[in-house]
Amino acid sequence: MNVKRGTEITVCGYARASTIGQELEAQVQMLEQNGASVIYKEKFTGTKTGRPLFNELLNVLKEGDTPMVTKLDCFARSASQGSDLIKDLISKEVKGRRGADIEVGYHPI
Template identity: 55%
Template sequence: MKYGYARVSTTDQKLANQIELLKLAGAGKIFQEKFTGTTTERPEFQKLLRTLKTGDTLIVTKLDRFARNTREALARH
């Protein structure tokens, strides 16, 4: 299964562009939230991580939607 993750940092920002790109990339289910990236306690992101299984694909439009730096990204394995 291909999953997408869309996030904006403030409530006045829009998710529509990211969602469209994720759909074009083949995401069958998209998790989305308006939540600051300065914390790793993002509820929808945590739900997504619990959903992912071996063989699934995670799609993001930009790496900073997933993690703020390499160390944080590697800790997510």
């Protein structure tokens, strides 16, 4: 999903299912209901850290953007991985609605 965006702040959602048979629609609806204007949808195992569309999302985030997931396991598989991702986002000055929060649904962590 190559996204071309201007300079506006964007809420970028990420929905992931682990298997082809699982549906993403409930996650997509929740992301849309909570303001995601761009949604990356991926069916990829959560046991691997190299998720192609998630990595693309991380690469396009710019200062002020808000990344959003519906479940923590879509963001990170462990506390240490989550901590590393948050540090990377803070270094890029990606900020949620409350500083450098990552939003889970509509509840900031």
